[in-house]
Amino acid sequence: xxxxxxxxxxxxxxxxxxxxxxxxxxxxxxxxxxxxxxxxxxxxxxxxxxxxxxxxxxxxxxxxxxxxxxxxxxxxxxxxxxxxxxxxxxxxxxxxxxxxxxxxxxxxxxxxxxxxxxxxxxxxxxxxxxxxxxxxxxxxxxxxxxxxxxxxxxxxxxxxxxxxxxxxxxxxxxxxxxxxxxxxxxxxxxxxxxxxxxxxxxxxxxxxxxxxxxxxxxxxxxxxxxxxxxxxxxxxxxxxxxxxxxxxxxxxxxxxxxxxxxxxxxxxxxxxxxxxxxxxxxxxxxxxxxxxxxxxxxxxxxxxxxxxxxxxxxxxxxxxxxxxxxxxxxxxxxxxxxxxxxxxxxxxxxxxxxxxxxxxxxxxxxxxxxxxxxxxxxxxxxxxxxxxxxxxxxxxxxxxxxxxxxxxxxxxxxxxxxxxxxxxxxxxxxxxxxxxxxxxxxxxxxxxxxxxxxxxxxxxxxxxxxxx
Numbered sequence: 204x205x206x207x208x209x210x211x212x213x214x215x216x217x218x219x220x221x222x223x224x225x226x227x228x229x230x231x232x233x234x235x236x237x238x239x240x241x242x243x244x245x246x247x248x249x250x251x252x253x254x255x256x257x258x259x260x261x262x263x264x265x266x267x268x269x270x271x272x273x274x275x276x277x278x279x280x281x282x283x284x285x286x287x288x289x290x291x292x293x294x295x296x297x298x299x300x301x302x303x304x305x306x307x308x309x310x311x312x313x314x315x316x317x318x319x320x321x322x323x324x325x326x327x328x329x330x331x332x333x334x335x336x337x338x339x340x341x342x343x344x345x346x347x348x349x350x351x352x353x354x355x356x357x358x359x360x361x362x363x364x365x366x367x368x369x370x371x372x373x374x375x376x377x378x379x380x381x382x383x384x385x386x387x388x389x390x391x392x393x394x395x396x397x398x399x400x401x402x403x404x405x406x407x408x409x410x411x412x413x414x415x416x417x418x419x420x421x422x423x424x425x426x427x428x429x430x431x432x433x434x435x436x437x438x439x440x441x442x443x444x445x446x447x448x449x450x451x452x453x454x455x456x457x458x459x460x461x462x463x464x465x466x467x468x469x470x471x472x473x474x475x476x477x478x479x480x481x482x483x484x485x486x487x488x489x490x491x492x493x494x495x496x497x498x499x500x501x502x503x504x505x506x507x508x509x510x511x512x513x514x515x516x517x518x519x520x521x522x523x524x525x526x527x528x529x530x531x532x533x534x535x536x537x538x539x540x541x542x543x544x545x546x547x548x549x550x551x552x553x554x555x556x557x558x559x560x561x562x563x564x565x566x567x568x569x570x571x572x573x574x575x576x577x578x579x580x581x582x583x584x585x586x587x588x589x590x591x592x593x594x595x596x597x598x599x600x601x602x603x604x605x606x607x608x609x610x611x612x613x614x615x616x617x618x619x620x621x622x623x624x625x626x627x628x629x630x631x632x633x634x635x636x637x638x639x640x641x642x643x644x645x646x647x648x649x650x651x652x653x654x655x656x657x658x659x660x661x662x663x664x665x666x667x668x669x670x671x
Contacts, residue, residue: 233541237518241545243382245514247373250389252510254396254425258418259503260568261404263496265414267571271492272351273415274499278484279338280359282477283331284366287324289470291317291371292520293462296603298378299521303528307445310379312452314437316459317371320466325364332360342485355419362423369430372437377517378524379446384436388429396425468608472599472615479619479648483627483641490637497577498638500568501585502645505592508553512593515546516600523604536664539601543594543657550593554586581638587646595653598660607663614655623648 255277263270294317301309336353340346373385399421406412413420443449452458480502487498519542526534557564561582565575595618599611623644630640 229537230541233522233537234545237515237522237538237541237545240377240380240382240521241515241518241542243386243514244377244517245511247382247385247389248510248513248517249507250386250393252507253393254422256503256507257393257396257400258415258422259499261400262415262418263569265404265412267492267496267569267574268347268351269415270499270569271348271488271495272355273418274484274495274503275339275344275348275352275488276335276355276359276415276419278481279335279478280332280356280363282474282481283328284363285477286470286474287321287328287363287367288370289473290324290463290466291321291367291374292469292603293317293465294371294374295378295517295520296465296524296606297458297462298375299524299604300528302379303525307379308447308450309456310375311443311447311450312456312458313462314371314375314448315452316462317374318368320459320462321367321371322364325367328363329360332356332363335360344485344488348488351415355415358416358419358423360423361420362426365423365427365430369426369433372430372433374517375437376433376441378521379441380521381441384433384440388432388436391432392425392429395428396421399424465603465606465608468612469599469603472608472611475612475615476619479624480645482624483645486628486631487638487641490631493571493573493577494638496569496571496574497581498641500565500574500578501582501638501642503568504557504564504582505585505588505645508550508557508589509592509596511549511553512546512596513600515542515549515593516597518542519597519600520604523601527605532664532666535601535605538604539598539660539664542597542601546593546597547590550589554589557582557586557589577638581642584639584642584646588642588649591646591649591653595649595656598653598656601660602656602663605660605663607659610659611656614652614659618652618655619648622651 259270259273259277262273294313297313298310301307301313335356336349339349339352344352373388376382376384400418402408402410403413403417403421404415406417410417437448441448484495484499484502487495519539522538522542523535526532526538561579562575565578565582569575569578602608602611626647627641627644630636630644631638634640636643
């Protein structure tokens with residue numbers, strides 16, 4: 204039997220095969236590089252939240268009142284902190300774009316600009332935290348909850364400047380591709396926080412038992428310690444000359460206005476999101492201590508899972524920012540959508556974990572049978588929040604890397620304040636669904652926001668890239 208002669212490949216066929224091979228290689232490389240950057244960032248962000256989880260759980264071991272005080276105090280403190288972090292997010296975007304454009308010597312001036320912004324914003328937020336009791340009374344909390352939560356909020360405020368200074372330092376390291384120091388620092392921070400909580404929350408080594416207020420003071424001490432550790436790493440291990448750590452900045456660069464052009468809308472967007480979630484906690488407070496705790500525990504778990512998504516969002520910002528620095532439109536699309544795919548896989552695993560082990564997980568926080576029942580029912584609804592909430596966080600990170608910041612503010616306003624907050628009040632209060640009604644509204648708000656942001660990134664990623 205004669206062998207059939209193979210026809211020579213046409214030029215278009217050769218090009219198509221080469222393109223597919225290059226695309227597959229680029230896609231696998233993108234996944235590998237994103238995961239390599241995201242994993243340490245995810246663990247570092249999880250470390251930040253495990254401190255909050257630790258404080259919440261240990262406060263709950265003291266009394267239900269201490270748990271309620273800490274949960275209520277965190278409601279306004281988290282939006283303030285996230286607004287401050289959002290203002291500083293220009294650090295990682297500008298650093299990543301400078302690295303992509305091979306202008307490493309500009310990174311030091313970017314960091315010093317971020318330090319100045321962090322100090323000013325942190326001090327202003329510390330002042331706001333001193334008015335906690337008056338704020339809680341104004342939004343309808345009982346005098347007992349307002350007094351206790353006000354003391355906890357003031358104690359948390361002492362650590363906000365240190366936390367923001369730490370954040371801008373870690374964002375510099377992540378922007379230049381060194382995410383591991385943040386992971387190691389947060390590992391040590393959790394050990395220190397556990398020890399300080401044992402001393403200050405329960406009253407050991409001669410200290411009085413301070414409950415939730417002690418947990419807040421311990422966290423503030425830890426926040427200053429992690430800043431000093433991160434700054435020491437930068438000064439010791441980052442090449443001062445190569446990255447221009449102390450090189451005088453060029454006034455023509457206008458680093459401050461450029462950082463604010465990214466940071467202010469990002470801070471506002473994160474403030475809208477977190478204040479909307481804080482409002483949900485305040486609505487829960489109107490329903491009594493059991494409903495507060497039954498909603499706060501699942502929200503605490505969602506926030507813990509969300510920090511993993513924030514790690515991937517940071518990786519998306521860095522990868523997209525570097526593609527923008529190179530002028531690579533295809534790279535922008537690839538970096539953004541790869542990160543979205545990865546976060547959906549991660550959040551699916553979280554949803555399965557919450558579904559299978561909700562009672563043992565909630566048992567870490569409380570032994571109160573009534574709170575346990577409410578929290579378990581609410582957590583079964585919270586699994587619906589995981590995927591859209593993770594997706595919206597990563598897409599915002601990708602948009603941030605592409606220097607497209609202001610539209611996210613409008614989309615957050617629609618999804619969280621236009622959908623989630625009014626729906627939550629209607630379901631929880633007017634329809635009597637309590638904590639479960641609040642969680643249903645969270646799922647609806649997150650899904651709306653994720654869809655709107657995905658449409659926005661699809662549009663932005665298809666046009667010509669532009670550095671900030």
